[in-house]
Each structure stands twice: as structure tokens, then as C-alpha cells.
Amino acid sequence: MIGNSGRGIRRRTRAAIVCTILAIVLGLVATAARAGEATPARDVAALLVLDGIVNPATADYLVRSLEDAAEEGASLVIIRIDTPGGLDTSMRDIIRAIVASTVPVVAWVGPGGARAASAGTFILYAAHVAAMAPGTNVGAATPIELTGGMPFGDERPAEEKDEKENEAAPPGDARTAKIVNDAAAYIRSLADMRDRNADWAEAAVRKGESLPARQALEKDVIDLIAHDLDDLLAQIDGRTVTVAGVERRLETSDLTLERVEPDWRTELLEIIAHPNVALILLAIGMYGIIFEFISPGMLIPGVVGGISLLLGLFALNVMPVDYTGIALMLLGVAFMVAEAFAPSFGILGVGGAVAFAVGAIMSFDTDVPGYELSMPLVIGLTATTAGLAIVALAMLLRSRRRKVETGAEALIGARGRVLEWADGRGQVLVLGERWQARSDAPLAPGQQIEVVARDGYRLEVRPRAVPEPANGETAC
8 A cells, every 4th residue: 555655646646747848848848938028008099209419318318218119019110310420430320220120210300490401311211201391401411520620511612623623542542531431321321211212312522412301302302391390290200211121111190209208318328428528527626636646535536536537537438539639638737747746847837737737628629510518617627737836836835934833854953952961972862762872072061052963862952051141130
């Protein structure tokens, strides 16, 4: 009986294990099937706003919002554009997200008075539907040198271009030609993908051409003109677009617009990625580090300076800057600090202030829209840095004129009295301490003395002259 009972228990155990494994497998299959199903579309059109410079902050906002719209099942994404352009890398991040999107993307340049210049033109061409409001313009997509200098486009007069169009570009323009050719090929590929005017798109890159809304529609640069978002939704209703290789019919008559606002991370990036803010952060960082080195242990200047310096360096990483200018700024600060420790009658201080100002101008003075540096800010920071150097110099000179109050030098000139004395040697009491002392002059216990020099733990002293009483008074 015991043996049969044991076998029964083992059979039941094996059966339970098999059932458990089957249940787990079926659960995984069901989960995978649910994951593979598309998220049901909602009657919502997500409204994203590209207002201002195309930079890492706007790219982060648009890319993440497109991903969220797909995950949440939005039926449509509308990007409202009003931009002077921006950074090439950020623009390409946005375009990659639009091309890869499983949700139809409509780009609308609006409201009236808005523009889709430079990078905005590329983004408009990448959208599944391109629209503009009356009173807007598109174009001027010539790439700009990110470290200062002239635009990459050919600025020669038209008649001169006709005469020399077959000439090879000068060796110094090879890099310029490569960048322009790359941008032209890129926008042509977008135009071919969306069946729009590729010739004008290339002209916008190579010649900086621009068009108002009506001419853009006539030249097949955009698909339609819409006065506002309601007009836009009404006009695209029933339109067929190709999304991720699949044709989709847009049904927008009953869609509800939901504006997607930038989150705190995007707002922070937007604030930091500005030349004026970056310059202030760099200045605070340098001041804090310098103060921490001058007065170790204060902690607060070092912590604030370190954080500010890292944020400033991050801003430099995402902005078009000239690192020669940054090096000049650092050199200027170093000169002004050196003036405090090695006074050069103002040579280092003035040179440092000039280097700091010139470096700041060189660092951010580019032709990229929105990246101009505020000259009052440069002057103010230069004056502040020079002022701090002058204050430090004045404090140093004042401290050198003060009498030494600690250490071995503090004993020179100190007064005391003789405790024991014999044969030119003895013990004296100086500043409350007993010292071994010697003197060439005869001394006696209780006599007042003055320290002349110090040799290790032995003092050299002399009798202290007691002033004679005035007006016949008797000295006590």
C-alpha cells in the first residue's frame, strides 16, 4: 500500500509540473500576441509646436512626442512650425523620427507671419502632408558655417555663375562644397519620398531661394494652404498618405486636437542651450572653482562652481561654438587670477580682461539664427572678472603691508622681561612663554627687553629703552 501511494503521489506531482509549464507557455504566447497587436487608434490629433530654433531641446521634445503619440494610439500628429532654422544634427533627428513614425505627420507653417526657414524647410519636406498658412514663407535652406564665417552657398552674382559654372571650386571651398552637396542630396531624397518639387528644394539649399505660401503651392512644394488648424483638418480629411510603407486614408473630421506641451527636461535644455546662459554658467563655474582654490574648505563656491561649469560645458556640447574662443576665455581668467598672486602693475589683469572679452565674442559669434551673443553681457562679465581681480590684488597688497602676527617673524620686536640671567645668557618671558635667550649687553632679572632675532628655540634680545619722564615728572 505504501509503494502504490508513493507512485500515485509522484504521478500527481509530475502532472502538476506539466500543467504549470503549459500554463506559463500559454500565458507568454497570449502576452506576445497582445504586444503584437496595434494600439487602437483614438480620435485624437496630437499638436506639437516647433517655435524657435531647432536645437537639441526641440529635437528631444519632438522625437519623444512622436513616440508617445504612436504608443498612445493617436490618429494624427500635427507639427506647427515657425522657425528660423537651427542645428543640422537636431534637424536630422527630427526627420528620422518623422520618417519612422507609424502615425501620419502633418507639418503646418503657421499662423500667418510664421516661417519654415533653413532646417524648417527640411522638416516640412519630410512630413507626410505639408501645409502653410497665408502670409508665411518657406526656404532659405543654405547650410551655415557653425563656427562663424560666411554661408555655405555660392554668393556670386548670377551672371558670374553662368560664366564660371563649369570651373572647379577652389581648394579652400572643398569642405563647403561637400556640405552643400550633402544637404542638397538630402532634401532631394525627402522630396522624392513625398513626391514634391525636388528642383526647387535643391535651389533652396544651393541658392537660398524662398517662397511665400501661394507660390509654394503652385510650385508643388506644399500640398495645401490652410488658414488655421480647423481648416487644415477639414482639407486633409479623406487624403491618402503612405506611412511606414502602408497607404493610410486620413479621417480627420471628428478628431480632437490635444496640444502636447514640453516637459521640464525640454524646458531645462532650452534654457541651457543658449549662448548667454552658457557664458554665465561658465563664468560662475570659473569663479566658484577659483574661490574654492583660494579658500579651501568653503565648499559652497566649489559645489556651485562645479555644477555650473558642467552645465556650461554641456551647453557648449550642443551649440555651435569656436573652441579657440573658449580657450581665450580660460586664458583671460588665468591672467586675471595671476595678477592677484604675481602683481605685474596691471599688465596681466588688462591682458586677461581683453582675452576674456575677445574669447567670448569669438566663441558664440556665428551666423546661426538665435545664437548671437549679448554684447552688454560680455562687457558686464568682463568688468566683473576684472573687478574681482583688482579687489584680490588690493587685498593682497594691503595684507603685505600689515605687521606679521603669527609665526617666527611675529617675535621680532616683541617685548618681555628677564627671568634669569648670567654670563650673557638666561631665560626671558616673551608673549607669555619662557624662552632661552642671549645678549651682548648686560642684563638683570626683572629688566625689560626687546627681541632682536630668533635662532631656532633661542632668542637674541637687547635691553628695552624706557622713555624719560616729561616735564620733570617722576617715573615709577
